Amino acid sequence: MNLKELYQEIILDHGKNPRNLRKTDNYNKDAKGHNPLCGDNVHVFLKLDENKKVDDISFEGSGCAISMASASIMTDLVRGKEEAEVKEIVTDFLDMIKEKDDLNSKLLNDDEKTKLMCLSGVKQYPMRVKCATLSWHTLTSAIDNSQEVINTES
Amino acid sequence: MNIDDIKKEFPIFDNKIHNNDLVYLDSANSSQKPKIVLDRIYDFYSKEFSNVGRSVHYLAVAATNLYENTRVSVQKYINAQDKNEIVFTKGATEAINLIANTFGQKYLDEGDEVLITELEHHSNYVPWHFLRKSKNIKIEFAEINDDGEITLEAIKTKITDKTKIICITHLSNVTGAILPIKEIVNLAHSKGIPVLVDGCQGAPHLKLDMQDLGCDFYAISGHKMYGPTGIGVLYAKKKWLEDLPPYQGGGGMIREVKKKGISYGDLPNKYEAGTMATAQVIAFNESIKFMETIGIENIEKHEKELLDYAIDVLGKNNSINIVGNPKNKGGVISFTIEGIHPHDIATILDEDGVAIRAGHHCCQILHDKLGLPATARASFGVYNTKEDIDQLNASLNNCKKIFNLK
Numbered sequence: 325m326n327l328k329e330l331y332q333e334i335i336l337d338h339g340k341n342p343r344n345l346r347k348t349d350n351y352n353k354d355a356k357g358h359n360p361l362c363g364d365n366v367h368v369f370l371k372l373d374e375n376k377k378v379d380d381i382s383f384e385g386s387g388c389a390i391s392m393a394s395a396s397i398m399t400d401l402v403r404g405k406e407e408a409e410v411k412e413i414v415t416d417f418l419d420m421i422k423e424k425d426d427l428n429s430k431l432l433n434d435d436e437k438t439k440l441m442c443l444s445g446v447k448q449y450p451m452r453v454k455c456a457t458l459s460w461h462t463l464t465s466a467i468d469n470s471q472e473v474i475n476t477e478s
Numbered sequence: 479m480n481i482d483d484i485k486k487e488f489p490i491f492d493n494k495i496h497n498n499d500l501v502y503l504d505s506a507n508s509s510q511k512p513k514i515v516l517d518r519i520y521d522f523y524s525k526e527f528s529n530v531g532r533s534v535h536y537l538a539v540a541a542t543n544l545y546e547n548t549r550v551s552v553q554k555y556i557n558a559q560d561k562n563e564i565v566f567t568k569g570a571t572e573a574i575n576l577i578a579n580t581f582g583q584k585y586l587d588e589g590d591e592v593l594i595t596e597l598e599h600h601s602n603y604v605p606w607h608f609l610r611k612s613k614n615i616k617i618e619f620a621e622i623n624d625d626g627e628i629t630l631e632a633i634k635t636k637i638t639d640k641t642k643i644i645c646i647t648h649l650s651n652v653t654g655a656i657l658p659i660k661e662i663v664n665l666a667h668s669k670g671i672p673v674l675v676d677g678c679q680g681a682p683h684l685k686l687d688m689q690d691l692g693c694d695f696y697a698i699s700g701h702k703m704y705g706p707t708g709i710g711v712l713y714a715k716k717k718w719l720e721d722l723p724p725y726q727g728g729g730g731m732i733r734e735v736k737k738k739g740i741s742y743g744d745l746p747n748k749y750e751a752g753t754m755a756t757a758q759v760i761a762f763n764e765s766i767k768f769m770e771t772i773g774i775e776n777i778e779k780h781e782k783e784l785l786d787y788a789i790d791v792l793g794k795n796n797s798i799n800i801v802g803n804p805k806n807k808g809g810v811i812s813f814t815i816e817g818i819h820p821h822d823i824a825t826i827l828d829e830d831g832v833a834i835r836a837g838h839h840c841c842q843i844l845h846d847k848l849g850l851p852a853t854a855r856a857s858f859g860v861y862n863t864k865e866d867i868d869q870l871n872a873s874l875n876n877c878k879k880i881f882n883l884k
Binding site: 327328330331336340361363364365386387388389390392449451452455 | 817818819820821822825826829837838842845851852880881882
């Protein structure tokens with residue numbers, strides 16, 4: 325166990341000053357996530373353009389440093405990506421946080437990978453993995469569940 | 479009383495947690511177990527085991543006697559009038575569910591009110607919510623004051639002519655507030671309303687006298703009293719146990735079963751259907767002996783000293799906000815640190831072997847009221863020392879350091 329690995333500077337920074345902690349205007353997809361065990365809440369808002377590219381993404385909610393940092397980094401990384409690409413990045417992240425040692429993602433550049441890898445320390449804390457994954461599952465749910473909204477918008 | 483000697487009776491403290499001594503500050507959640515309790519479980523299963531109350535063979539008779547001995551010990555420990563006022567359950571949760579179910583069935587109808595408080599643990603709210611769904615009853619909440627207390631006045635203002643039962647905690651597992659139970663009971667009884675007390679935090683830490691307290695029902699959790707899990711106690715005045723319908727049906731709780739009809743057994747069998755947690759009940763007798771040997775007055779005094787010390791130490795730590803400031807408070811301190819989420823605090827403390835709880839502590843109503851999604855909580859048991867609190871404070875300072883707080 326290594327607390328320094330868990331609470332790296334970048335995690336503390338994103339945890340304290342989360343990026344995209346707001347509500348997207350005219351969002352066309354959203355989903356809520358809730359961790360009943362600890363009471364963490366997250367609400368992810370997506371605005372996809374006509375090419376299903378992420379025009380904007382934001383979130384509202386409260387939680388621990390790990391969950392806030394994870395949501396913050398996530399929203400930074402998927403902006404500009406296409407819907408299918410977003411889902412692939414989510415899978416890559418979940419693979420990394422749950423089982424794999426490394427982050428294998430052909431959609432992210434090295435800088436972006438380094439940022440995400442900062443969250444890999446959470447693996448050593450099984451009770452905290454769900455803190456890191458909540459916003460990512462919520463993002464998947466937003467993409468999958470609001471097909472109707474996207475149709476109305478387009 | 480020598481705490482070092484008492485601590486030695488708990489094998490768990492021989493273990494290292496992340497290479498550190500265990501500083502266990504989560505006794506409000508569940509207490510650790512002394513060796514005599516653990517040994518009793520092993521000895522019973524290895525030398526004396528049988529089901530109770532049924533067969534006539536040697537082991538069955540002996541096991542039944544042991545099982546019933548615990549009932550008498552509990553009766554004496556809480557000064558109940560009759561041993562048959564002691565019903566064993568799987569926990570305090572089941573004890574409250576038993577009353578919600580049976581009292582609700584017989585005495586609650588649409589529009590009737592159950593008065594609880596904002597301090598209640600989910601186990602003293604959700605069972606009543608079931609009745610709100612099934613019978614359309616109402617649940618009223620007595621409100622806390624700024625100190626996180628429930629006063630007699632707070633109860634008084636919520637009593638109406640529709641109030642059918644008042645269900646209150648003895649000692650809040652979040653703010654530590656000790657409620658004026660006797661006064662509330664007197665008030666309620668003057669209006670003909672029975673009172674149920676959730677004694678989960680009361681029984682391990684306060685001297686109990688059911689005849690003096692006067693409440694109608696008192697729910698006890700065994701595992702918070704240095705006892706095994708899977709065992710609780712419902713104390714109920716005999717008149718209620720005779721009057722209310724049975725809770726669960728099955729073996730052991732019946733008198734006569736015919737195709738046409740069934741009659742139920744005498745107390746306390748009427749409420750103990752099926753094979754009970756026999757070994758746990760028998761081992762629970764050792765928990766009571768353990769507490770009696772130390773003396774509840776000594777436990778209270780020790781925990782009060784710890785509490786005063788902790789409030790002093792944590793109070794001087796300028797980043798820490800203690801939740802609630804009850805005048806009459808048990809050994810529970812819930813707190814927040816501006817800028818660090820309670821879960822991060824708990825993870826960082828754990829690294830030092832300091833076990834606390836973080837979250838809503840099964841009191842979401844209270845946390846909503848306080849406007850806090852979660853709090854961190856340190857709670858004490860008889861084995862805690864001032865050194866434990868010093869370690870807690872040092873580890874909290876480490877949290878602040880990691881989060882770059884001053």
